[in-house]
Amino acid sequence: xxxxxxxxxxxxxxxxxxxxxxxxxxxxxxxxxxxxxxxxxxxxxxxxxxxxxxxxxxxxxxxxxxxxxxxxxxxxxxxxxxxxxxxxxxxxxxxxxxxxxxxxxxxxxxx
Amino acid sequence: xxxxxxxxxxxxxxxxxxxxxxxxxxxxxxxxxxxxxxxxxxxxxxxxxxxxxxxxxxxxxxxxxxxxxxxxxxxxxxxxxxxxxxxxxxxxxxxxxxxxxxxxxxxxxxxxxxxx
Numbered sequence: 129x130x131x132x133x134x135x136x137x138x139x140x141x142x143x144x145x146x147x148x149x150x151x152x153x154x155x156x157x158x159x160x161x162x163x164x165x166x167x168x169x170x171x172x173x174x175x176x177x178x179x180x181x182x183x184x185x186x187x188x189x190x191x192x193x194x195x196x197x198x199x200x201x202x203x204x205x206x207x208x209x210x211x212x213x214x215x216x217x218x219x220x221x222x223x224x225x226x227x228x229x230x231x232x233x234x235x236x237x238x239x
Numbered sequence: 240x241x242x243x244x245x246x247x248x249x250x251x252x253x254x255x256x257x258x259x260x261x262x263x264x265x266x267x268x269x270x271x272x273x274x275x276x277x278x279x280x281x282x283x284x285x286x287x288x289x290x291x292x293x294x295x296x297x298x299x300x301x302x303x304x305x306x307x308x309x310x311x312x313x314x315x316x317x318x319x320x321x322x323x324x325x326x327x328x329x330x331x332x333x334x335x336x337x338x339x340x341x342x343x344x345x346x347x348x349x350x351x352x353x354x355x
Contacts, residue, residue: 169349220342223342226272227282229282232281
């Protein structure tokens with residue numbers, strides 16, 4: 129069953145704008161990871177945040193985690209057309225366990 | 240270094256045939272995972288291998304699905320008597336899983352299976 133639920137399901141923005149995607153989950157977790165997928169094939173790992181962390185940055189990406197609300201957000205700043213992809217959050221209940229993925233957010237960045 | 244590789248990249252088969260999908264994890268990674276993604280859907284966990292431990296098969300959808308990992312490296316996912324609902328992209332991932340290393344899972348490019 130899918131634990132993570134992303135919202136929105138689809139997001140269309142102009143180049144240079146910021147994109148925010150949200151993810152909610154149901155069970156307790158060890159860590160939460162965000163992945164990007166282009167054209168329905170391999171996933172590219174973006175960032176991992178552990179349950180004892182609240183915020184993490186990597187380049188233009190900023191991830192927050194609120195374990196009390198069981199939610200996370202991914203912010204992409206100064207978006208580019210190349211950021212167009214599907215973005216998935218995935219949770220691991222224990223270290224190294226299987227990942228449970230959400231349905232994903234389709235992001236379109238218009239030039 | 241080399242990432243996770245999968246073969247074949249595409250497989251078209253007829254209903255009722257058996258198929259084998261192969262995954263070569265990143266060298267030294269002890270954990271290996273199989274997921275599948277149906278059209279327009281998120282990823283669904285299938286099976287997980289960790290070192291010499293018994294695999295976690297709890298995600299396999301039916302007894303037509305099986306997987307093995309030989310020598311702690313290469314893995315093969317076998318689907319017997321394929322059905323049309325088996326059509327999906329099958330993704331393999333590996334992870335270091337040694338103490339102090341990241342829990343990040345590194346994904347291969349996937350095998351797109353089409354059952355006619």
